[in-house]
Amino acid sequence: MHFVKMHGLGNDFVVVMARTLPPDTPELARKVCRPHFGVGADGLVFILPSEEADITMRIFNADGSEAEMCGNAIRCVAKLAYETRLIPYQRMRIATGAGIKPVELTVKDGKVVSCTVDMGEPILERSAIPMQGPPGKVVNEPLIFEDGLVLRVTALSFGNPHCVLFVPAVEEAPVEELGPRLEHHPAFPHRTNVEFVEVVGPSEIRVRVWERGVGETLACGSGACAAAVASILNGYTAREIVVHLPGGDLRIHWKEEDGHVYLQGPATTVFKGEWLEEE
């Protein structure tokens, strides 16, 4: 299996171009993503043919679970598809588990320098996130834990679920402690990604993300979009903001005209390799 190691702001992926998924892809994802014993990555990503779009992206987290969407991986996929001339156009449509996403590439000297993804409208209705409870949006709502802990959360989805908490200082946020507790909270039947957000000003936030099926990552594209939408819904920021993540910055714009969220950021190629399965 030939692969390309790529990342979006340190959120790293093993990317494979294939005709079909290999047998037992979840187990392969666990092996490939494992540090020291495998390549080491946050996810295993496949570029596959598509009947209704230019290509299909499928992403498996490091724990083998499949995610519906990934805002960082889709930029890597678009860059690789363009630079290998699989799709020789700067605009392409990529089918994902969260629907077809239009992507636009900025190219300089034949190389992709930036990528804008139309993430579509955020899904705000509770049952569609999915999250348990009465119908309506989940904005600054108390979430109760078995041991009596209560956290105020804003929840939404971009095809994959996100739970956002506002904190005074993101560097000191208890990501390792609360991340897994929220990921596995019974209110989220498909588990959830968790964003810890510090509001810096009306056009700037700092975010750390505990990703479902991975743990804390250096960046999360859909998580940055979720954090931005939650900040807007809570009245903390404007609709166009910069999201500072440990791995770097993403620009997010929740456009009034079409209600879609646009994610802009880089994608980086690191090396090519071949996976030689020995067991």
Ligand SMILES: N[C@@H](CCC[C@H](N)C(=O)O)C(=O)O
């Ligand atoms: N890093 C991603 C999200 C990857 C999937 C996530 N762990 C999930 O299970 O939903 C991003 O950049 O959006």
